[in-house]
Amino acid sequence: MTPPTKRRPVGHHHGDLRNSLLRASLELVGERGPHGFTLAEASRRAGVSVAAPYKHFADRDALLAELATQGYREQHHRFATAINASDDPAEQLASFAAAYVRFAAEEPALFDVTFNAGLDKSRHAELASAGDRVAGLLLPVARQLAPAPDAAFDLLLRIAAAAHGLAVFLRQGLFGMAGAAxxxxxxxxxxxxxxIATGDGARS
Structure with a gap:
């Protein structure tokens, strides 16, 4: 007679507890926003005990900071690919803006946790570093159009603000819900x- 197969205890996840919690939390962010769930709910969604998250994260903000860091890494990858498609700085920034919109549409939960979680970056060094890497990718492009450091930063802010606003409007359905939107x-x-990039203000 064959002995019954032993089942793994719920929450084992083949040693992948951390990633299981991150995946469950990202699902909850997508459903309720970054402030709409507790660590206990994330634990239940991941199939682990409510004490399990504290083996990897000091609190919910620490878990959200890890997700936001992933968001910045994904942005860096997408934006680098976008700006590498051209040698013209204005076109590079235009491609960045298009990639920004697509990131918001294709990764809404990462977008929300990166920009709407209200995390204090001074408490999360890895998150701050990931954000700085994205800025460090784009500022050299802006400096080709606005050589003065303050002018380059201002130009990048205006461009990022425009891309962000359009991305949010798209998410809100302002431009329609069809696939062409x-x-x-x-x-x-x-x-x-x-x-913006080729206007008179770009070179001031």
Missing amino acids: LSDTEERAARTVRA
């Missing part, structure tokens, strides 16, 4: 940024 908004973001 994303590509239309990408093109709108690129046009807007070209106008």
Whole structure:
């Protein structure tokens, strides 16, 4: 007679507890926003005990900071790919804006946790570093259009603000819900940024 197979205890996750919690939390962010769940709910979603998260995260903010760090890493990858498609700085920034819109549409939970969690970066060094890497990718491009450091930073802020606003409007359905809305908004973001990048203020 074959002995019954022993079941793994719930929550074992083949030693992948940390990633299981992150995946469960990202699902909850997508459903309720970054402030709409507790660590206990994330634990239940991951199938682990409510004490399990504290083996890896000091509190919920620490877990959200890890997700936001992932968000910045994904942005860096997407933006680097976008700006490497051209040698013209205005076109590079236009491609960045389009990539920003697509990131918001394709990774809404990462977008929300990165920008809407209200995390104090001074408490999360890895998160601050990941954000700085994204800025460090884009500022050299802006400096080609606005050589003075303050002017380059201001230019990048205006471009990022335009891309962010259009991304949020898309998420809110302002441009429609059809599949064409994303590509239309990408093109709108690129046009807007070209106008900003090549305008008189770009070189001030």
